[in-house]
Structures are given as structure tokens and as C-alpha cells.
Amino acid sequence: MEHRLRTxxxxxxxxxxxxxxAVTLDGVVWGLRDATLIRMFDHGQPPPADLRGGVLxxxxxxxxxxxxxxxxxxxxxxxxxxxxRMDRFTRALLRDHGVRAIIGKGGxxxxxxxxxxxxxxxxxxxxxGAASVETEQVEAIERVYWExxxxxxxxxxxxxxxxxxxVAMDAAGASLYRDVARTAQERLAQIYAKLGLG
Amino acid sequence: xxxxxxVPNAGALFEDLGRRLYLDAQIDIPPxxxxxxxxxxxxxxxPGARGILATMLRAIDVSDRKQTLVCQDTGIxxxxxxxxxxxxxxxxxMLEALRRGVERAxxxxxxxxxxxxxxxxxxxxxxxxxxxxxxHVEFSSAIDHIDxxxxxxxxxxxxxxxxxxxxxxxxxxxxxxxxLETCVGAGGRPCPPxxxxxxxxxxxxxxxxxxxxxxxxxxxxxxxxxxxxxxxxELRDAIxxxxxxxxxxxxxxxxxxxxxxxxxxxxxxxPVAVNMQCWRGERRRARVYPxxxxxxxx
Numbered sequence: 001m002e003h004r005l006r007t008x009x010x011x012x013x014x015x016x017x018x019x020x021x022a023v024t025l026d027g028v029v030w031g032l033r034d035a036t037l038i039r040m041f042d043h044g045q046p047p048p049a050d051l052r053g054g055v056l057x058x059x060x061x062x063x064x065x066x067x068x069x070x071x072x073x074x075x076x077x078x079x080x081x082x083x084x085r086m087d088r089f090t091r092a093l094l095r096d097h098g099v100r101a102i103i104g105k106g107g108x109x110x111x112x113x114x115x116x117x118x119x120x121x122x123x124x125x126x127x128x129g130a131a132s133v134e135t136e137q138v139e140a141i142e143r144v145y146w147e148x149x150x151x152x153x154x155x156x157x158x159x160x161x162x163x164x165x166x167v168a169m170d171a172a173g174a175s176l177y178r179d180v181a182r183t184a185q186e187r188l189a190q191i192y193a194k195l196g197l198g
Numbered sequence: 199x200x201x202x203x204x205v206p207n208a209g210a211l212f213e214d215l216g217r218r219l220y221l222d223a224q225i226d227i228p229p230x231x232x233x234x235x236x237x238x239x240x241x242x243x244x245p246g247a248r249g250i251l252a253t254m255l256r257a258i259d260v261s262d263r264k265q266t267l268v269c270q271d272t273g274i275x276x277x278x279x280x281x282x283x284x285x286x287x288x289x290x291x292m293l294e295a296l297r298r299g300v301e302r303a304x305x306x307x308x309x310x311x312x313x314x315x316x317x318x319x320x321x322x323x324x325x326x327x328x329x330x331x332x333x334h335v336e337f338s339s340a341i342d343h344i345d346x347x348x349x350x351x352x353x354x355x356x357x358x359x360x361x362x363x364x365x366x367x368x369x370x371x372x373x374x375x376x377x378l379e380t381c382v383g384a385g386g387r388p389c390p391p392x393x394x395x396x397x398x399x400x401x402x403x404x405x406x407x408x409x410x411x412x413x414x415x416x417x418x419x420x421x422x423x424x425x426x427x428x429x430x431x432e433l434r435d436a437i438x439x440x441x442x443x444x445x446x447x448x449x450x451x452x453x454x455x456x457x458x459x460x461x462x463x464x465x466x467x468x469p470v471a472v473n474m475q476c477w478r479g480e481r482r483r484a485r486v487y488p489x490x491x492x493x494x495x496x
Binding site for chain 2: 181
């Protein structure tokens, strides 16, 4: 199934998504990564923006200063980084800040999967390394919070037709990563047998 | 130095090459990699995987059109240099010039500098630092020029690097099992479909270097040794039958290819190393001739 959604997302929007579905987004996506989340949760500083219904993106942007851009920056290359480093923040982001979806690559743990089920959230997989496509879908950097963390600030991106993203972990507790890993392990046993490896 | 010619204007020439190769490698994906992605998309039976491969091909097209980086990860700059016969160059000056070129590309473009010190995590914002760029320099009597291959190695795939010092009793079977387990364990993290580089034999350092060097070989080009070539095909097909698929989300295409490079080793050793390159297979090559002529390729 394909979903074309405008942010912010409701719990219902997210609970309708099933692992394997495709999602395309319009509206706002919040870019953040390691340092942003460490400040929020390890240093106890509340986020400077309202993330309720929000969609987060594990991002590492190349930007350049621009006088005409609303935030003072324009995107050069916006691309997605590996999510697992930010895994331990998922639960609190959903429970305490009302985040509905996280976009990243590589997937998150079973604990994050449980949090998606409990609070109504989803992990949306992007195509890693295809930053030139992603950058085209960012219309503008609307605002930059915590600029001192450059480039690990909290980025407010205005996006258009952002995707297609794959629902890789859904609010029912399903995870494509878990399924694929299980299949691969089963097939590995068959491959060993076929190649005569004990 | 009888019979050898010194490259003219070497400082400026190599600085410009360092700049160009580092930047172009991140914008322009090699033709063999493009073809392998197109072939994979045509073969792929999993609809989601077909969509992901299509996005990868689209990203390559967008970068061709806009001359932008395909990926935001500017990587660790690595140069593989082979100096042929009959050509003289001030080696230390050449490496310094290539480094300056990388620093210029970073400052002038500008590019995100991805290089930090290991303990303080300090970033000079130059894509360089102590020991970086990484330079591999070797000599060859098979060529009459200087061959430079630039590889900006992204961290997603570089994180998936593994070495195991197996024993002779583990045999070839142990080597195959290690490679297969490693690829299954890596899952979607190295941004598959990857080019899997395998080193077998040598010392630990040589084994790892061979694995990384193997990822530079154009996709589809087999090892000249028929036994190693057969191993490459066997491993490629085995890994693709695991179902991991593009970005680890399921599908028939987990690797674009497996390349194995080998060296002789110690009687008690059976080393194997795995190094992965993401689906972009970024690399750019320059051939520098004694008269200062330069050919740019892949």
C-alpha cells in the first residue's frame, strides 16, 4: 500500500502503515542526529521546537550560508546516516515528545520496535547514499535550532514528495529487518549444505 | 636515473589531480557500477527492491545533471598509487600535493570534512589529518606511467570490515563460512548491494589491504586465476541467495559482485579479510605520463 501524507502525522496515520508499505511525505521533517539527541536527553535540555506528530530524519547535511534562505542556510547535500547509533533515544522521543515517525537507514533495535507498538510510531527506511535525490526533495531549510552544534543542529526542513520511504518497522511490531535477518539465517544453513560446509 | 623522465610541474599537477579526483569520485559513479545496478534492477524479483534500485539509479542521474555529490558522506580519502618504469617523481612532494588537493576541494566546494582525531574527535575541516589521506604506494614494471586511484570511503560500508586469522585446519571451507557469515551479519548496514572485497592469505595487514583493494576492481572483471574467479562467482551467488537485498530490506540483490585478492601466507596461517564498498562503488583514476599528460578514467 502507498501512503501520501502531510505532516504532522496523527497516531491513526501511523497505525495504518504496515511493514513493506511505501510512504511519501509533504510538510516538515526534523533533521537531527547524535549530538542533538545527546543534548536533549543526556544534558536534559528540552527541544527548542514542538515535535508532536513530528517526523525525524537521521541526517548529516552539507549546507551553505545563504542570505535569501529563511534560516540563513541552503541545502547542498542532505543525506541520511545510520540510525542504530541513535537507537536508545527512540522510546523517549515517542513517549515524551510525541514523535510519530523516524526516517533513517539500517533500522533500529527490538526495543525501538516495542516502543513503536506501544506509542504508535514507525520507522521509515530511506535509500541510503542516494542523497542527491533526497536533497532535491528538500524545498528549504526553514529554521535551524541549536546552531552551535553545527552540523548536528535541529534542522527544520520543508519537504515536498519526500520519498518513497519504506515502512520497515510498523506500529504493530513488525520489522522487515528482523524478517530479513531470520530468512538469511535459515538460508545460510541451506547454503552451507549446498556448498558442503560443515 | 638513466632513461627516466621527470614529470614536469609535478606540484601543481598532483595538487589539481588530488582536488579533481576527490570531488569527481563523489559526483560521477563508474560506468561498470551503473551497469551492474541496471542489470540488478532488471533481474530483481522483489518489487520493493526494484524500487530501491531505481532510486539509486535516479540518484546517479540527478548528480550527473546537477554535478552534486551522490552521498553526503565525503568519506576517508584513500589514494592507491602505482609508479611504473621509466618515470621519475619526487614521491614525498607528490603525496603532499595530493593532500593539498583534497584540502582545496573541501574548502572550495565546500565539502563536509568527515575526518577527526581519534580521541579528542577534533576536525580540521580539511578532510585530512594525521595519517589521512591514506596513501598506498607500490611499484610496477608492467606500466610506464603513474597510476592513481582515488577512493573516498564512506563510513557505513567501512564499518563493515572484518579480519579473521583462521588456521590451516579451518581450510577453504572456513574461509567461505567467514565471508558468508560476515555478509549476513552486516545486513543492510553497508548500504547494499555492495561490492564485497575479500583478502586471503598474507599477513594481517596485507590481508586487509588486499580486501580493500579488491573493492576497486571494476564490477564484472574476474580474477585471472581460474580457481579464485570460481570462488568469486560461488560467493556472489551464495550471498545473493540470502535474500538480504538492497538496503537490507529484502530482495535478490545483496552484492553487485565479490572480488577476491590473494597473497601467499605463513604455513600456520589462513587469514581472511572482508571489506565492503557501498552500492555507489566510488572511485576515480588518473594516469600520469612522463611528459605531464594526464588521462582521467575509472
